[in-house]
Amino acid sequence: MQISALPQFRPIGSVQRRLKGFLRDERATVAIEGIIMIPMLFWGYVAMFTFFDAYRQTSVNVKAAYTISDMVSRETTPINPAYMNGAYALLELLTRSPEPTKLRVTVIRWDNVNQKYKMDCSKTKGNIGALTNTAVGGMASKLPVMVHNERLIFIETWSKYSPPFRVGLQEQDLYNAVFTRPRFAPQVIWNDS
Structure with a gap:
């Protein structure tokens, strides 16, 4: 029977040399x-895309609110339910929101005798x-200064925004409020027919 030789233990210096060689090796870095x-x-790319999309949708909603406000302010004939349906369809077309949008058109006037704002009409979709x-009285601090019996068109829009990716933004309602004066007529009139 032959006794095999025991492996020789190498000194600690050899292990240190191999470790240093491993640390200095730059292959595959x-x-x-x-x-x-x-x-x-x-x-980072997904986050930039999501934040850009949120700003884009906010901008689109503001532009849609201004478009509807400008459209209503130019009316010289009474507004009716068909007109509101068209304005609502335009809001949905412009915002392209997958969720239902909301639209409120309110005509507000200033009563100088009673020193308060009054609502002429308010219609919603x-x-x-x-x-x-x-x-309307509770919003007095947010409304502009007006002369006696001056009318103001107050357009409010809501649209739900859902971010495409989860990067810290939550689903939220985008709310916009726009004030406009009637342009070609002294007031906007509502006709239920």
């Missing part, structure tokens, strides 16, 4: 850096209630 950086770059005189 690009691949390792890529594995670390690609998820961060992808997340979507799941939102009409404004009341009490609600």
Whole structure:
């Protein structure tokens, strides 16, 4: 029977040399850096896309509210339910929101005798209630200064925004309020027929 030789233990210096050689080895560092950086770059790209989309949708909603406000302010004939349906369809077309939008058109006037704002009419489309005189009175600090019996068209729009990716933005209602004076007639009139 032959006894095999026991492996020789190498000194600690050999292990240290191999470890230093491993640390100095630069082969495949690009691949390792890529594995670390690609998820961060992808997340950054997705976040930029999501934030840009949120700003774009906010801008589109503001422009839609101004468009409807300008449209109503140019009316010289009474507005009726068919007109409101068309304005609502225009809002949905411009915002391209997958969720139902809301539209409220209110005509407000200043009563100088009683020193308060009053509502002439308030019509809505979507799941939102009409404004009341009490609600208009509560908004007095937000309304512009007007002369006696001057009319103001107050357009409000709501549209739901859902971010395409989860990067910190929550689903939210985008609300816009626009004030406009009637342009070609002293007031906007509502006709129920």
